[in-house]
Amino acid sequence: MGNRREGHVLLGVNVLVYGYIPSAWRSPRLDSRDFVEPAYWERIGRLAERATLDAVFLADALSLGDPAYDANPIRLDPTVLWAHVARATERIGLLATASTTFNDPVELASRILTLDHISGGRAGWNLVTTRDNRSAANFGLSGIVARTERYERAAEFADLTRKLWTAAETGETVRFHGSHFDYEGDFRAPASPQGRPVLFQAGGSPAGRDIAARYADGVFAAEITPETAREHYGLVKSAAAGYGRRPGDVKILPGLLLTLGSTEEEARRRVDELYDTSPSAYSAAWLTHAIGVDVSKLELDEPFPDEVLNGPIDETFQGSIGFRESILEQIRQTRPTVREYLRRTRYSGSGHGGFVGTPEQLVDRIEQWYLAGACDGFNLQPDILVDGLEVIADEVIPLLRARGLYRHEYETSTLRGHFRAAEPNVEKTLHPVG
Numbered sequence: 001m002g003n004r005r006e007g008h009v010l011l012g013v014n015v016l017v018y019g020y021i022p023s024a025w026r027s028p029r030l031d032s033r034d035f036v037e038p039a040y041w042e043r044i045g046r047l048a049e050r051a052t053l054d055a056v057f058l059a060d061a062l063s064l065g066d067p068a069y070d071a072n073p074i075r076l077d078p079t080v081l082w083a084h085v086a087r088a089t090e091r092i093g094l095l096a097t098a099s100t101t102f103n104d105p106v107e108l109a110s111r112i113l114t115l116d117h118i119s120g121g122r123a124g125w126n127l128v129t130t131r132d133n134r135s136a137a138n139f140g141l142s143g144i145v146a147r148t149e150r151y152e153r154a155a156e157f158a159d160l161t162r163k164l165w166t167a168a169e170t171g172e173t174v175r176f177h178g179s180h181f182d183y184e185g186d187f188r189a190p191a192s193p194q195g196r197p198v199l200f201q202a203g204g205s206p207a208g209r210d211i212a213a214r215y216a217d218g219v220f221a222a223e224i225t226p227e228t229a230r231e232h233y234g235l236v237k238s239a240a241a242g243y244g245r246r247p248g249d250v251k252i253l254p255g256l257l258l259t260l261g262s263t264e265e266e267a268r269r270r271v272d273e274l275y276d277t278s279p280s281a282y283s284a285a286w287l288t289h290a291i292g293v294d295v296s297k298l299e300l301d302e303p304f305p306d307e308v309l310n311g312p313i314d315e316t317f318q319g320s321i322g323f324r325e326s327i328l329e330q331i332r333q334t335r336p337t338v339r340e341y342l343r344r345t346r347y348s349g350s351g352h353g354g355f356v357g358t359p360e361q362l363v364d365r366i367e368q369w370y371l372a373g374a375c376d377g378f379n380l381q382p383d384i385l386v387d388g389l390e391v392i393a394d395e396v397i398p399l400l401r402a403r404g405l406y407r408h409e410y411e412t413s414t415l416r417g418h419f420r421a422a423e424p425n426v427e428k429t430l431h432p433v434g
């Protein structure tokens with residue numbers, strides 16, 4: 001492909017409560033109780049809107065994480081938080097993650113549709129299946145359901161939810177007879193102001209990608225290199241075409257962990273300082289969990305053994321295949337020792353791509369990936385809020401605009417509209433700014 005691509009990048013911010021750094025909550029820049037303050041969430045929403053980002057994004061956890069490896073053990077319900085932020089903002093999209101394993105489709109369809117009305121058509125649902133035993137225990141199960149079954153339920157869940165949202169517009173009776181859900185009835189709810197709430201999917205296994213290709217408007221992906229990102233991008237887009245959809249109907253936004261500074265050195269110092277406030281065992285516990293291999297049994301000063309990098313996946317592994325693949329791919333390419341890798345994650349990411357440098361360098365990277373056809377945009381994950389988001393608003397976005405990679409103002413008033421407006425030659429009158 002040539003080095004010109006029409007349209008502009010899509011940008012979300014994955015809030016992760018206080019930022020992606022595991023010890024963000026300990027930062028002197030924050031008050032560790034901010035997450036229960038409505039004012040904190042309003043501030044984030046307004047700031048993201050000042051940056052004219054397409055969406056704010058919240059992950060979802062149904063249990064308190066293990067503080068040994070869970071960066072953000074404290075989370076509140078994303079849909080409730082975004083309902084609050086909806087009142088403090090006017091244009092920014094509001095993407096809330098929710099599990100198909102531990103929700104009911106009728107209840108969730110109506111909760112997201114309610115957020116859609118409260119926000120004037122800015123709601124989106126990010127579909128996940130939940131992968132941990134602690135969450136399962138909170139719902140009275142002895143362990144998490146196997147991935148295959150979780151995804152079978154997720155596919156039906158997505159299908160039914162879309163049918164319910166469509167029925168809200170058409171008034172049709174919904175008849176759905178699957179192996180997980182049986183529904184026959186009228187979904188009496190007012191039609192979505194944006195046609196249908198936006199549907200995202202996060203999960204990089206073949207089953208996850210299949211749901212994305214069939215039903216999703218967007219994918220929150222985990223990608224480390226532009227080459228593999230491009231390959232996965234092609235897979236999802238061509239699978240979408242196989243389901244009779246246009247490639248542009250499903251947008252792909254990898255996560256990108258960010259530490260920015262006015263010089264590269266300053267950015268590196270910042271990330272080192274932030275990581276040094278984390279317990280030293282954090283990275284090893286995180287990696288054990290993420291790839292399903294007991295990292296404490298590996299030789300720290302040796303490269304990762306071949307059976308870890310290329311061996312068959314343990315059938316009992318219920319974690320994310322998408323994250324696992326992107327981590328192992330990076331290790332295969334760079335061949336670090338275990339110790340080097342654990343240290344390097346602070347510069348290169350941990351399943352998601354990582355970036356440490358200046359706003360100018362970040363814009364180079366965004367441009368490179370976008371023009372290479374590796375993504376449609378990014379879900380940015382600043383190290384620490386709120387200042388990490390301020391730098392995006394004040395420095396990164398103006399640079400992107402100067403290069404013609406980002407719009408100067410919102411062109412539409414709904415999340416679906418923002419997504420469509422990113423494509424060249426779209427019918428922009430569909431969702432005019434009112």
Ligand SMILES: Cc1cc2nc3c(=O)[nH]c(=O)nc-3n(C[C@H](O)[C@H](O)[C@H](O)COP(=O)(O)O)c2cc1C
Binds near residue numbers: 060131203221
């Ligand atoms: C980028 C990305 C983000 C994810 N975010 C969440 C999340 O917020 N909450 C959650 O329960 N699972 C999350 N997951 C997990 C998956 O959605 C899914 O539930 C499961 O672990 C299988 O993932 P896989 O398709 O990559 O194997 C995420 C996965 C990926 C790749």
